[in-house]
Amino acid sequence: MRLWSRAAWALGLVALALFPVVVTNPAYVAIGVFTLIYMSCASSWNMFSGYTGYIALGSAVSYGVGAYTMALVSIHANMAPGASMFWLAPLGGLLASLVALPIGAIALRVRRHTFVVITIAIFFVFQLTAINVGFTGSTSGLILPFISWNESYYNVPFYYVALGLVIFATALSALVRRSRFGLQMLAIRDDEDRALGLGVRTTAVKLTGFALAQFTIGMAGALYAMFVGQIFPQFVFDPLFDVSIALMAFLGGLGTLAGPLLGALILESFQQWLTLSFSNSSLYLILFGALFLLVILFMPQGIVVFVRDRVTRRAAREKAAVAAAETTLAGSRA
Amino acid sequence: MAILSVSGVSRAFGGVQALQGCSLEVAEGSIAGLIGPNGSGKTTLFNVVTGYVQADQGAVRFRDEDITGLKPNQVFARGIGRTFQLTRIFERLSVLENMLVATQRREGWLRGLTRSKSSPEEVATALELLDFVGIAGLAELQAGALSYGQRKLLELAYVLVADPQVILLDEPAGGVNLTLINRIAEKIRALNAQGKTFLIVEHNMEFVMSLCDRVTVMHQGCNLVSGTPDEVRRDPRVLDAYLGGGDDELEEVAGG
Numbered sequence: 001m002r003l004w005s006r007a008a009w010a011l012g013l014v015a016l017a018l019f020p021v022v023v024t025n026p027a028y029v030a031i032g033v034f035t036l037i038y039m040s041c042a043s044s045w046n047m048f049s050g051y052t053g054y055i056a057l058g059s060a061v062s063y064g065v066g067a068y069t070m071a072l073v074s075i076h077a078n079m080a081p082g083a084s085m086f087w088l089a090p091l092g093g094l095l096a097s098l099v100a101l102p103i104g105a106i107a108l109r110v111r112r113h114t115f116v117v118i119t120i121a122i123f124f125v126f127q128l129t130a131i132n133v134g135f136t137g138s139t140s141g142l143i144l145p146f147i148s149w150n151e152s153y154y155n156v157p158f159y160y161v162a163l164g165l166v167i168f169a170t171a172l173s174a175l176v177r178r179s180r181f182g183l184q185m186l187a188i189r190d191d192e193d194r195a196l197g198l199g200v201r202t203t204a205v206k207l208t209g210f211a212l213a214q215f216t217i218g219m220a221g222a223l224y225a226m227f228v229g230q231i232f233p234q235f236v237f238d239p240l241f242d243v244s245i246a247l248m249a250f251l252g253g254l255g256t257l258a259g260p261l262l263g264a265l266i267l268e269s270f271q272q273w274l275t276l277s278f279s280n281s282s283l284y285l286i287l288f289g290a291l292f293l294l295v296i297l298f299m300p301q302g303i304v305v306f307v308r309d310r311v312t313r314r315a316a317r318e319k320a321a322v323a324a325a326e327t328t329l330a331g332s333r334a
Numbered sequence: 335m336a337i338l339s340v341s342g343v344s345r346a347f348g349g350v351q352a353l354q355g356c357s358l359e360v361a362e363g364s365i366a367g368l369i370g371p372n373g374s375g376k377t378t379l380f381n382v383v384t385g386y387v388q389a390d391q392g393a394v395r396f397r398d399e400d401i402t403g404l405k406p407n408q409v410f411a412r413g414i415g416r417t418f419q420l421t422r423i424f425e426r427l428s429v430l431e432n433m434l435v436a437t438q439r440r441e442g443w444l445r446g447l448t449r450s451k452s453s454p455e456e457v458a459t460a461l462e463l464l465d466f467v468g469i470a471g472l473a474e475l476q477a478g479a480l481s482y483g484q485r486k487l488l489e490l491a492y493v494l495v496a497d498p499q500v501i502l503l504d505e506p507a508g509g510v511n512l513t514l515i516n517r518i519a520e521k522i523r524a525l526n527a528q529g530k531t532f533l534i535v536e537h538n539m540e541f542v543m544s545l546c547d548r549v550t551v552m553h554q555g556c557n558l559v560s561g562t563p564d565e566v567r568r569d570p571r572v573l574d575a576y577l578g579g580g581d582d583e584l585e586e587v588a589g590g
Binding site for chain 1: 493
């Protein structure tokens with residue numbers, strides 16, 4: 001089982017790494033870039049919300065902060081268009097984490113549904129502000145320095161940087177899961193007051209986890225801005241982004257390592273493909289709705305947990321069957 | 335000398351005066367019992383001592399320190415552990431992980447990020463304590479799968495992880511079978527022999543009277559009587575508080 005899951009991870013990584021080599025069509029590689037960006041965001045979101053149970057629906061704040069860091073710095077510093085702009089991504093991530101500190105300090109004082117509502121409210125404050133202030137370019141957006149890479153090559157560097165982001169988010173998520181800090185977050189998910197009574201500094205743990213999760217999302221936003229070349233407040237501070245990454249994590253398996261990655265891989269690539277094939281950008285919403293209904297009905301804990309339970313249950317059944325057969329055999333011999 | 339003393343603590347929830355100038359002293363190394371009818375304020379007193387509820391008035395002292403108004407994690411770090419009436423465990427963590435959550439009180443939270451979940455010594459200590467309460471065999475099991483009695487034992491074990499000086503148990507014998515009640519009593523005695531102080535809320539009179547050195551009876555948010563189990567058993571006010579009857583009834587019950 002252990003070997004099995006390791007092999008699956010390795011296979012997945014190899015497949016993702018080889019994708020732009022095998023599929024050279026730029027349109028499909030672009031789908032790959034968007035998918036990877038969402039995978040890193042869903043994984044990072046899960047590292048806080050999946051582990052602590054605090055379902056945050058304002059992650060687009062971090063995405064937007066990252067995107068605007070990339071846009072504003074590259075424009076105002078007169079950066080040479082090209083690969084050096086990638087270095088702005090960590091800065092975007094850092095700013096997203098910093099912005100998350102006061103947000104977390106307010107929102108994390110409340111729990112459950114109230115927390116969800118507060119994160120949504122804070123998100124809309126940011127979106128409205130971004131639309132109404134001048135430096136974001138308001139509704140006409142901002143145009144980033146134009147990168148004049150060859151069309152057939154353009155997507156490839158973005159693809160591999162995004163893949164690096166996915167690996168970073170997953171590794172961080174795995175490390176946190178194994179650390180004491182991660183254990184404390186899981187304890188908070190199960191019973192926050194009890195954890196507090198056992199010496200866990202719940203406020204500090206929640207705030208650190210929340211800010212840490214925004215780092216990757218901020219970097220992803222920065223990468224997105226650089227990739228598409230022009231950003232608008234309403235598209236980087238997008239409520240659909242908030243909901244999407246949460247749903248991706250739920251679909252794949254909340255709190256698991258592979259779940260959010262799988263959920264994002266399925267949903268984002270599917271959505272992008274639909275948009276590309278049918279040039280109807282809202283058709284996917286109908287299919288999304290149907291898909292979610294099915295998942296909630298038949299595997300409410302997500303795909304990963306569903307499959308894992310099936311595999312363990314079958315293994316246990318086989319073991320029991322073997323044991324029973326041996327008993328019968330021993331009985332007939334005696 | 336009192337290791338834990340509560341003096342004049344009051345607390346109201348809306349119009350309900352849950353505690354009304356309640357005072358209590360727990361001697362170091364003793365097993366103190368706290369009894370009283372439902373709604374007399376026992377659990378609220380526990381909550382005030384452990385920082386889950388803030389007192390409106392009064393003070394809580396632990397040894398020489400005023401611990402009134404500290405947060406639950408700070409109270410725990412000073413060496414006061416507690417269990418809950420309805421057991422509260424981390425259901426989706428393994429039994430061993432439940433134990434490990436409690437081992438972390440002595441380090442900064444940021445260091446926890448770089449540290450692995452547990453050191454071999456901590457796992458060894460955790461398993462030793464699980465063995466002490468008799469559920470070491472279940473260490474790898476998800477805690478949510480434990481029975482009610484096993485949860486009580488797990489809760490006792492993980493309070494012990496941090497080596498507290500005073501342990502507050504809220505109905506340790508509630509809803510568990512006789513064999514397990516005896517096992518819990520035996521563990522409490524063994525720990526008390528090692529120098530741990532206990533304060534126990536319990537409705538099972540036999541359990542309290544056989545185990546405790548001193549018993550305090552609470553009634554309507556304040557302490558009514560304090561004394562040895564025998565003194566308390568004979569005190570007419572206690573029966574009055576429990577049964578609410580007149581003198582005639584009292585004599586009847588006391589005689590029977």
